[in-house]
Amino acid sequence: MGASDDANVAEVALLDRFPDDGWVRARRWSPSQGMVNAIYGLIGAICPGRSDGAPADKSVYDAVFVQMVQTFPYMSRLARMGLPWIIRVLDWSPIWRFEGVVRLQSLPPEQGSAVLDRVASSRFALLRTFVTAARAAVLTAYFDLPVVHDALGYDPVGFMRERIALRRRLEAGKVSEQTDLLQPSPQTLLAAAVDKS
Amino acid sequence: MILNHRDYRADSHFDAEVVVVGTGAGGAAIGAMLAELGVDVLFVEEGGHHPTSSFNPYLAESMPRLWRDAGTSVILGRSTFLYAEGRCVGGSTVINGAMTYRAPEEVLQSWHAQVRDDSLGPAAMESWFERAEQDISAKLHRDIAVGGDNRIMALGAERAGWHHEKNRRNHIDCVGSNNCILGCVTGAKQSTLVSYMPRALGAGARCLTEVRARRLLIERGRCVGVEGRVVDPRTLKPTGRIRVRAQAVVLACGAVQTPHLLLQHRVARRSGQLGRNFVTHPNVKVLAIYPHEIGGWRGLSQWGQVRQFHEEGIILAENMGPSGAVAAALPFHGRAIWQRMKHYNNMVLSGVLVEDSNTGRIYRGPFDTAVPVYSITQADLRQFLRATRLLCGMHFDMGAERVILPFTRLHELTSADQIALIDESRIKISDLELFTPHLMGSVRLGGDERDSVVNPDHEVWDLPGCYVSDASVFPTAIGVNPQVTIMAMALRAGERLAARVLARRRAA
Ligand SMILES: Cc1cc2nc3c(=O)[nH]c(=O)nc-3n(C[C@H](O)[C@H](O)[C@H](O)COP(=O)(O)OP(=O)(O)OC[C@H]3O[C@@H](n4cnc5c(N)ncnc54)[C@H](O)[C@@H]3O)c2cc1C
Numbered sequence: 001m002g003a004s005d006d007a008n009v010a011e012v013a014l015l016d017r018f019p020d021d022g023w024v025r026a027r028r029w030s031p032s033q034g035m036v037n038a039i040y041g042l043i044g045a046i047c048p049g050r051s052d053g054a055p056a057d058k059s060v061y062d063a064v065f066v067q068m069v070q071t072f073p074y075m076s077r078l079a080r081m082g083l084p085w086i087i088r089v090l091d092w093s094p095i096w097r098f099e100g101v102v103r104l105q106s107l108p109p110e111q112g113s114a115v116l117d118r119v120a121s122s123r124f125a126l127l128r129t130f131v132t133a134a135r136a137a138v139l140t141a142y143f144d145l146p147v148v149h150d151a152l153g154y155d156p157v158g159f160m161r162e163r164i165a166l167r168r169r170l171e172a173g174k175v176s177e178q179t180d181l182l183q184p185s186p187q188t189l190l191a192a193a194v195d196k197s
Numbered sequence: 198m199i200l201n202h203r204d205y206r207a208d209s210h211f212d213a214e215v216v217v218v219g220t221g222a223g224g225a226a227i228g229a230m231l232a233e234l235g236v237d238v239l240f241v242e243e244g245g246h247h248p249t250s251s252f253n254p255y256l257a258e259s260m261p262r263l264w265r266d267a268g269t270s271v272i273l274g275r276s277t278f279l280y281a282e283g284r285c286v287g288g289s290t291v292i293n294g295a296m297t298y299r300a301p302e303e304v305l306q307s308w309h310a311q312v313r314d315d316s317l318g319p320a321a322m323e324s325w326f327e328r329a330e331q332d333i334s335a336k337l338h339r340d341i342a343v344g345g346d347n348r349i350m351a352l353g354a355e356r357a358g359w360h361h362e363k364n365r366r367n368h369i370d371c372v373g374s375n376n377c378i379l380g381c382v383t384g385a386k387q388s389t390l391v392s393y394m395p396r397a398l399g400a401g402a403r404c405l406t407e408v409r410a411r412r413l414l415i416e417r418g419r420c421v422g423v424e425g426r427v428v429d430p431r432t433l434k435p436t437g438r439i440r441v442r443a444q445a446v447v448l449a450c451g452a453v454q455t456p457h458l459l460l461q462h463r464v465a466r467r468s469g470q471l472g473r474n475f476v477t478h479p480n481v482k483v484l485a486i487y488p489h490e491i492g493g494w495r496g497l498s499q500w501g502q503v504r505q506f507h508e509e510g511i512i513l514a515e516n517m518g519p520s521g522a523v524a525a526a527l528p529f530h531g532r533a534i535w536q537r538m539k540h541y542n543n544m545v546l547s548g549v550l551v552e553d554s555n556t557g558r559i560y561r562g563p564f565d566t567a568v569p570v571y572s573i574t575q576a577d578l579r580q581f582l583r584a585t586r587l588l589c590g591m592h593f594d595m596g597a598e599r600v601i602l603p604f605t606r607l608h609e610l611t612s613a614d615q616i617a618l619i620d621e622s623r624i625k626i627s628d629l630e631l632f633t634p635h636l637m638g639s640v641r642l643g644g645d646e647r648d649s650v651v652n653p654d655h656e657v658w659d660l661p662g663c664y665v666s667d668a669s670v671f672p673t674a675i676g677v678n679p680q681v682t683i684m685a686m687a688l689r690a691g692e693r694l695a696a697r698v699l700a701r702r703r704a705a
């Protein structure tokens with residue numbers, strides 16, 4: 001991204017991870033060990049666990065953690081001030097809810113998840129907001145991982161490459177073909193609709 | 198010429214005839230107009246220059262690069278909610294959905310009546326709208342860009358007997374790759390990054406990126422420039438100082454940051470309107486899960502809008518996003534989130550937009566932080582509930598198995614019989630999960646300095662030399678997607694400003 005005379009350097013995306021446009025990324029947040037443990041506790045409680053084909057090994061949770069600490073410095077000041085508090089409050093939630101004498105980080109993920117369920121249905125809007133914010137921070141990162149994309153049958157890069165090629169063909173003056181139409185067709189969708197007759 | 202943090206000294210000085218702060222819808226359009234009329238223009242942009250080649254579908258990389266606060270900016274109020282704004286060359290137009298709607302005729306008529314300036318009336322604005330739409334290629338789509346979720350909305354509306362209008366969007370051969378909110382990967386979307394900015398730069402304009410404007414330079418009651426700080430990309434802290442001296446300063450930082458900058462000074466206060474009249478066109482998301490594949494992530498983000506209820510202030514539309522964004526918006530975690538998200542291919546994300554009936558305010562907080570405050574009213578809540586009921590009915594009619602709702606205490610319906618649960622007696626304003634990308638109106642334009650902040654030439658009433666060209670100048674809410682109206686007004690303001698600057702140059 002050095003001095004350039006051209007505002008639009010290339011017409012299409014290369015779709016690389018961490019594209020080299022000269023952009024320098026901010027230093028990651030480096031939380032204390034106690035905070036790291038609390039974050040991992042939340043990741044375990046919020047991510048799906050091993051159920052039903054969901055990717056859930058250590059490397060996945062490590063990747064979620066890395067994405068979270070990389071994104072943290074870019075967050076709004078309010079979020080940067082609030083998130084560490086939210087993490088602490090939720091980590092201690094089994095204790096202040098009088099559900100036990102262990103913190104969330106020490107509970108098995110299923111149990112941690114159940115505690116968060118109860119916090120999320122609290123009558124206090126602030127506590128509900130805490131769970132919403134923690135979920136957003138963890139799940140954005142989890143569902144952004146290629147291994148999770150694969151498990152969902154979501155292939156944005158493959159699809160985008162195909163579409164970029166299609167646009168190139170159109171730019172070269174070719175006409176689109178029937179096979180370029182996206183499925184399902186309107187007929188298929190209508191067939192699945194409720195029969196009103 | 199585009200410069201970035203590597204190119205600045207600890208204390209850098211620049212001169213220009215006009216300095217434009219911000220390169221989004223309003224800034225790039227006015228800058229291109231000025232540059233092409235021969236004015237020496239210099240842009241100051243807080244974000245980086247990320248060309249099309251760098252775009253990808255990964256949220257955790259793209260949001261920090263392109264979105265202010267990586268998408269975590271909030272509006273405070275009875276229901277605190279997130280707002281979205283671009284921070285990069287091209288501003289919010291790089292991450293927007295590309296819908297191109299003009300402000301409705303009745304809105305323009307009411308502005309005309311309020312401002313009492315014929316050049317802002319519907320007839321006079323017509324040519325500016327046409328020009329903006331031409332500049333950014335506003336048009337309908339080919340069928341190849343249309344995906345399953347788009348079709349569900351169109352077919353559902355048809356079955357319900359609702360008027361469904363196809364959107365014109367700013368694109369050249371959009372092929373429906375559905376990455377609009379993280380930067381168009383095909384280069385089809387005509388954001389200002391690939392439309393107005395190249396034109397301005399081609400006409401000789403310069404652009405300083407990664408510089409946050411912090412205050413205006415004011416001498417003897419006149420605005421003579423702007424001072425900013427270079428943002429250190431590693432620490433994100435302000436470092437070197439940049440000073441730009443110019444005959445005119447155009448603020449185009451958007452409806453949150455422009456009033457924030459002006460509030461730093463004792464100007465624009467006479468009417469008491471600075472920061473007020475902030476409107477947000479708030480929306481909520483309604484997500485339907487079907488028993489069969491939809492592939493909503495393939496196809497453009499909004500093919501059309503249900504406009505049946507537009508006169509009542511309600512628009513319904515589909516708006517699918519990447520899996521990370523969808524999951525983050527759902528009220529589930531653990532096993533429950535996977536039980537829904539594993540059907541990502543079967544989802545249709547739709548939304549309700551409600552026209553503002555209230556206004557909010559931008560305050561200046563500590564640490565150079567803008568604080569937007571806005572609350573919806575009980576009447577708005579009723580609109581949201583009604584529109585959500587309509588959308589749920591439509592989805593169940595189209596065969597959806599379940600619908601996930603935007604209420605913190607009523608998450609999900611599994612049949613049409615449950616729609617009656619969406620009721621004012623159960624759902625309060627604080628239960629609504631709102632969101633907005635449409636921020637407008639905090640530096641109102643008007644014909645009288647007693648009730649507005651900028652005059653019909655977009656110049657701050659009591660600060661000659663300081664102009665505003667972005668969504669903040671809207672006198673009232675417009676009830677539709679704002680980018681074309683911002684651009685049309687910017688072109689009009691740009692022509693007027695160029696005439697002044699060039700006249701002054703000739704006189705000198
Ligand atoms: C996700 C999303 C989807 C949208 N979809 C649509 C749509 O489909 N159709 C539509 O019409 N509208 C849409 N919009 C809204 C539309 O894009 C905006 O209303 C419009 O771009 C606002 O223009 P603006 O000039 O006011 O501000 P922006 O386009 O936001 O530009 C402001 C620029 O100023 C820069 N800036 C701010 N403060 C400073 C400072 N202190 N110093 C230097 N630079 C600064 C910012 O980095 C930014 O680049 C959408 C917006 C978003 C975020």
Ligand code: SF4
Nearest residue numbers: 371374375376377381
């Ligand atoms: S749908 Fe794809 S091709 Fe079309 S404008 Fe959006 S990102 Fe670009």
